[in-house]
Amino acid sequence: MLFRSDAHSPAFNHTGSELVYRSEQDGGGLYRMSAFGGQSVLLAPGGRNGHYSADGRWLAYWKGEVGSRLMRGSARTYIMPAHGGPPEEFPSGFDMAAYPVWSPSGDSILFLGRKTGEDHGDWWIARLGDKSVRRTEMMARLRGAQASFSTRTYVPVPAVWLQDHTVLFNATRLDATNIWSVHINPD
Numbered sequence: 001m002l003f004r005s006d007a008h009s010p011a012f013n014h015t016g017s018e019l020v021y022r023s024e025q026d027g028g029g030l031y032r033m034s035a036f037g038g039q040s041v042l043l044a045p046g047g048r049n050g051h052y053s054a055d056g057r058w059l060a061y062w063k064g065e066v067g068s069r070l071m072r073g074s075a076r077t078y079i080m081p082a083h084g085g086p087p088e089e090f091p092s093g094f095d096m097a098a099y100p101v102w103s104p105s106g107d108s109i110l111f112l113g114r115k116t117g118e119d120h121g122d123w124w125i126a127r128l129g130d131k132s133v134r135r136t137e138m139m140a141r142l143r144g145a146q147a148s149f150s151t152r153t154y155v156p157v158p159a160v161w162l163q164d165h166t167v168l169f170n171a172t173r174l175d176a177t178n179i180w181s182v183h184i185n186p187d
Contacts (some may be wrong), residue, residue: 007031009049013056013082018058020050021081023089030061031135032083043084049099054106057082060090062111063100072096077111079128091126091133099157101167103186110136110158110167110184125186143169156180 012035013019020043030047031040032178040135043067044050047061061081064075075098076120080087090109091097097113098139107128114121115135123138 001029011049011051013052014054015056020052022048022050030059041084044087045078046079048080051101052082053102054104058102058106060100060102060109062100063111064096064098072114074098075110077113079109091124091131093133094124096121097124101158101161103161103175104163105186108186110161112155121155123184125184138182139180 007021007153008020008023010019016035018032018034020030023029023031023040026042028046028079029042030041030044030050033040043059044061044063046063048063048066050059050061058079060077060079062075072095072157075096076089077097077100078087079090079100079180085124091113093116094113095116095118097111100109100111102109103125108125108130110123110125112121113124115124120139122140123136124133125136126133139155156169159170161167161184165184165186167184168179168181171180172178
């Protein structure tokens with residue numbers, strides 16, 4: 001398998017047979033390719049941090065500016081069929097939504113967002129079926145743990161949601177940046 005030097009942030013599907021990655025070629029976007037090699041296909045122009053659903057049928061990603069400090073209109077989250085098709089902005093009602101990761105069951109996404117009319121961001125869980133959205137209060141919990149936020153990412157973002165409902169992310173406390181984990185109740 002041969003990648004361009006500007007390819008990064010790979011994610012494999014549930015079988016490991018294909019992957020999606022970010023490339024900066026042609027203005028940047030998410031590309032899909034077989035794990036066994038071959039041609040890449042542009043799936044989402046401008047897309048970032050693509051993640052497959054647990055069954056491999058869907059792809060969640062975001063578009064926007066990295067490090068924009070949750071500013072209004074700075075990022076939008078989308079879901080689309082994994083092999084291409086029209087993307088749907090999901091969820092609605094947010095000034096900013098980015099860094100989506102799928103729940104282990106594939107029926108929800110966890111993302112960093114700032115709801116319309118609010119001043120602060122948080123991690124949110126959005127269910128696909130009924131399109132309900134629930135705040136996790138993660139930012140308040142991190143402040144309580146005396147975690148400071150990386151100047152590179154500004155706030156901790158979910159990286160992966162594991163089968164036991166543990167979410168991994170990185171954050172800075174004092175002078176060290178570490179991988180942290182937190183249990184997220186999907187209900």
